[in-house]
Amino acid sequence: AVQLVESGGGLVQPKESLKISCAASGFTFSNAAMYWVRQAPGKGLEWVARIRTKPNNYATYYADSVKGRFTISRDDSKSMVYLQMDNLKTEDTAMYYCTAANNYWGQGVMVTVSS
């Protein structure tokens, strides 16, 4: 069965950095575009970033709200996808979901940015 397990969330102060991870299993990870989507408490869903596959040069794309601050990456040898978040803002507080090709979703990891 497909499984996506996020980790690395927590409480950080504004302007700090945090890196969250997603471990994938149950499908051919190297063939799947991977995404991060977030959901602020009590709010709707917001697409954050996408990373394509090796044949597509691992191209990356970002929401305007995180461009220049967040970096998505992947390690196909470990079936892992990451989101490096720098210069965090209070408005980045959210549950962060990892998704595989928009089809399968993890349970999410909470990131709280507060002083």
Place this chain on the structure above:
Amino acid sequence: DVVMTQTPVSLSVSLGGQTSISCRSSQSLVHSDGNTYLYWYLQKPGQSPQLLIYKVSNRFSGVPDRFSGSGSGTDFTLKISRVEPEDLGVYYCYQGTHYPFTFGSGTKLEIK
């Protein structure tokens, strides 16, 4: 950015009844590759979203045929027939055609 406008914001449906949710995009969702990357998700209370429909009208694996998607261009609809208790939650449409990808604001389905 493509704005996804979902209506209604909420709806209440009787068990066994039928309902539909509308999603309109601010520009055509037809990709240059000919596909239309319009998805429907259901987020049940306390859970992560789950895919129902991909590319307008294709049911994802394991999704009952009570769920159907239709539409083209900028106008899309999700229909739910024979509503069951497990259908409650928030439904989102989502476009994966134009960057940045965007979600609708959600439709909350309650069971009468």
